[in-house]
Amino acid sequence: MNVEGKNAVAEALKSDATIDVIMVEKGINHPIIAIARDKGIKLRFLDKNTMDKMSVTKRHQGFIAVTSDFEYCDVSDILDYAKSRNEDAFVVLLDGVEDPHNLGSVIRVCECAGVHGVIIPKHRSASVNETVVKVSAGATEHMRVARVTNINSAIEELQKAGVWVFCADMDGEDIYKTDLKGNVALVIGGEGSGVKKLTKQLCDKCIALPIRGKVNSLNASVACGIVVYEALRQRL
Helix, strand or coil, X not given: CEEECHHHHHHHHHCCCCXXXXXXXXXCCCHHHHHHHHCXXXXXXXXXXXXXXXXXXXXXXXXXXXXXXXXXXXXXXXXXXXXXXXXXXXXXXXXXXXXXXXXXXXXXXHHHHCCCEEEEECXXXXXXXXXXXXXXXXXHHCCEEEEECCHHHXXXXXXXXXXXXXXXXXXXXXXXXXXXXXXXXXXXXXXXXXXXXHHHHHCCEEEECCCCCCCCCCCHHHHHHHHHHHHHHHHC
């Protein structure tokens, strides 16, 4: 998998990800080059046309790192990570987010907010690819992402572990009147259909963001950002 862009490649170097080689556009001078050399990572200097052809995102900024495929974790790994930090679990589940730009944005905001892990389904969902890595600005190198066969089974696993699961839905209770402290998981629906009916029924409670305009829904990553930061505000 390619990691593209200055920020994403820099974060990959910080995280000690397995990097096979870093392609650098000729004529560019950047601290990334010295860091890569210190780590003994192979560098290849290529002309801009070659870099443009290799780039998936077409926004490589002169740097493309070839890494091992993204390593997903298990739901239990996310819970164990929260315990290792002596913190209440803080988890986000995505029910059918298919746009890789939305997934990248969600991972970025979750990493910034201190979320312990993001859970995505294997089917009918975006996976972590070059575009997601680029949009996340390197946050994929620091965020635990579990890819599960069944999102409902993941919810049940979290509930058995003592995690209270909230579903973001327009028919829910006002988020600003809801206690989001403690072990919490937040379910965010996909771009079109939102959270599926059965998934919604499995959740412990539905919460909603107040809508004052004529459009009755928000972009998935925007909604996730607002919900996650309200939970963080309450936890501080």
